[in-house]
Amino acid sequence: MRSTKPTTILIIVLLVVVATLPLFGKYVTYLSHLIGIAIILALGINIFWGLCGQIQFGAAGFYAVGAYACALLQAKLGWHVAYALPAAVLASLLIGLVTAPALLRLKIHTLALGTMAFALVVYYWLETTASVTGGEEGLRVLAAYVSGYRLGPVFYYYLITLFVILGFIVAERFKRCKIGRAWMAIREDEGCAAVMGINVGRYKLLAFLICCGYLGLGGALFAQQSGWITPMSFGIFYNVTIIFPVIVGGLGSNWGCILGGVVMTLLPQVLSGMQQYQVLVYGFLLAGLMFAPKGLASLLEEGTRKLWRTFSVVAHTGDKTEDRQHCGEN
Amino acid sequence: MAEIVETIVIGISIGCLYGLIGLCFTVIYNATDVINFAQGEFLMLGAVWSWLLATVLGISLWIAALIIVGLSLIAAVVFERIVITPLMNMNAGFIRIAICTMGISMIISGATGVLTKFDWLRADPFFGITVWGVGGVSIQPQYVMVVVETLIFLGIYYFFSKSTIYGIALRATGFNKTTVRLLGVAPAAMVFLAFGIAAVMSGLGGMAMAPVTNPNAMMGLPLVIKGFVAAIVGGLGNPYAAVVGGIFVGVLASLVTAYLSSAYAEIAVFAVLIGFLAIRPSGLFGEAK
Secondary structure, three states: OOOOHHHHHHHHHHHHHHHHHHHHOHHHHHHHHHHHHHHHHHHHHHHHHHHOOOOOOOHHHHHHHHHHHHHHHHHHHOOOHHHHHHHHHHHHHHHHHHHHHHHOOOOHHHHHHHHHHHHHHHHHHHHHOHHHHOHHHOEEOOOOEEOOEEOOHHHHHHHHHHHHHHHHHHHHHHHHOHHHHHHHHHHHOHHHHHHOOOOHHHHHHHHHHHHHHHHHHHHHHHHHHHOEEOHHHHOHHHHHHOOHHHHHHOOOOHHHHHHHHHHHHHHHHHHHHHHHHHHHHHHHHHHHHOOOOOHHHHHHHHHHHHHHHHHHHHHHOHHHHHHHHHHHHO | OHHHHHHHHHHHHHHHHHHHHHHHHHHHHHHHOOOOOOHHHHHHHHHHHHHHHHHHOOOOHHHHHHHHHHHHHHHHHHHHHHHHHHHHHOOOOHHHHHHHHHHHHHHHHHHHHHHHOOOOOOOOOOOOOOOEEEOOEEEOHHHHHHHHHHHHHHHHHHHHHHHOHHHHHHHHHHHOHHHHHHOOOOHHHHHHHHHHHHHHHHHHHHHHHOOOOOOOHHHHHHHHHHHHHHHHHHOOOOHHHHHHHHHHHHHHHHHHHHHOOHHHHHHHHHHHHHHHHHHOOOOOOOOOO
8 A cells, every 4th residue: 555655646646737737827838738749759759669679760750741731731621620630640650651661671770761861851842842831931720710719729738638648548558468568579689579470560560650640640739739830840950859758768668758758848948048058968868868778767766766765764664774775785 | 064064073072971971880880880970070070170270270281180180089089988888888789879879979069069159160271262174164172182082081991991900800890799809809999990990081071071061060960861871872881882872872962952952952862762771771782781
C-alpha cells in the first residue's frame, strides 16, 4: 500500500493540473498546445526508434505532411476540420506506405540518411511549389466553426490533451503486447528475431506506419492550433530538434516522452532572453545525454528512488540509518 | 556552351568540397566505425579561422595554413579524448556516438555563433580578383584550388592507407580492435590518427572554401549532410568513391541550380539519393557489408 500511495497522489494532482491549465491564461494554453504536440510526436518517434530500434531522422517530413494536408484540405477543398484531421493522418500514413519500400530496406547509417533526405525533399518541395503551399510565405489555416461557434485555443487544448492521453495509452498497450515484444526483439538483434519466427519486415512496416500516423496527427493539430504554417517550421534544424524530446526523455520510455516533451518545450521559453545561446545549450544537452543513455526519465527515476529510500529509512528505522546508507553506497 | 562548362566547373568544385567531407567520413569510419556528424564543424572552423587570420589579421597564406593545421589538430585531440574515446570505452553503439557528435557539432557551431554573432563573414580571396580565361570560359582560381586540394588529399590518403604500415594498421583497427592489439598496434593511437587526418583535411578544406562561400557559424550541418550524401552515393568506406560521389552530387546540384532554381537542386539531390538508396544501398563502388 505504501508504495502505491505517492503515485496515486501524483496522478490525481497531475489530472487536476491538466484539467485546469487553460484557466491560467492564453500563454499557458499556447505552451500546453506545444507541449502536447511535442509529446504526440515523441510517442510516435519512440515507437519506431525507441522500441523497434530503427533510426528516424525524417520525422519533420511526416509532421509537415500532416500539417499541410490538414491545412490544404480545409483551404482548397473546403473540408471541415472534423474530416480534415483524420484525413491528414491518413495522408501521412499514405506517404509512409509509399516511402516504406525504399526506406525500410536501409540499415543504420543509410536509414538515418534516407529518412533525413525524405524530410528535406518535403521541406524544399513546400518552399518551391508556392502555387499550392504558399511557398515561404506560408499558408493560413482557416478557423473552424461548429454550429456557428468558433473552435478556439481552449477547445484545441482539450482536443490535444485527449489525443495525448489516447496516444499514450495506445503506445503503452503496444509496448506491452506481442507486437511490442517483437519490436524490441528486432531492436536487440534483427537476425535473432527473424530466427525466432518474427516477420521482421512486416513488424518494421507496422512500427513505421504507426510512427507516421502519430507524426501526421501531431502535424494536423499543430496546423489547427497555430493558424498559420510555413516551411520554416519543418526545416533542416527542426529535423534535429524534433527528436530531442525522445532523446532527452530516454529512448524506449513513454513516460520519458512526456517528460522530454515538457522539458524541451519549456527550455526555449526559459532561454528566450538569450536566443544566441540556444544552439549551444541544445548541443550540451544532446551530447551530455549520450553519456547517460537512458535519458532524463531514468535519471529522475533513479534519483527519486534514492531520495525516497533515504527518506523512508530516516523515517522508519531511525537508528539503522547509518548501516543502510552504508550498504546503499556499496 | 561556355555557360555549361562554367556551371560544371563550379559543380565539380563544390562537389569536391562535399567529397572532401565524405573522405573525412571514410577515414574515420574505416578506423573506428563511427560517423562523425561534427566533421562539418571542423570545416566551418577552418573557414572561420582562415577569415580571422588572413582577412582580419592579414597573415600570409602559407603561415595561416600552418596555424590552421595546428589548431585543427588541437581541436581533434580535444574532441577525440573528451568525447569519442570515453564513449567507445563505454561500448556505446553507433547511434549513441553519432548523436553525441551531433550534439558536439551544435556546441561548436553555437559557440562560434555566439563569438561571431551568427554573421556572414566576408573572407578575401587568396589570389585577388583575377579570373582565368580559357577559350571564352572564365574560371575563378579559388574554385580550382578546392579541386586541386581535394585531389591532393585523396592521393595522399590513398597512398597512405594502401602502402604504408600506419595506413594498413589504421584500416585494420576498423575491422577488429582486439586482433589489432595482439599484432602490436595501439588502437587508441590509430583512432587519434584518423581523427587528426580528418581534422587537418577539413580545416584546410574550410580554408580553401572560405572565399567561395562566406563562412557562417551555422554552415556545418548542411555541409555535413551533403558530405554524408557523397559518402553514401559513392559507397561508404572507399576513399575515392566519396570524392566521385561528391562530384556527382555537386555537378547535379549546380546544373539544376543554373537551369531551374537552388531549391530544386536540393530536391534533386535528395530525391536522387533516395532512389539510389532504394536501388543500390551500398553505393556506386561499395560492397554490401
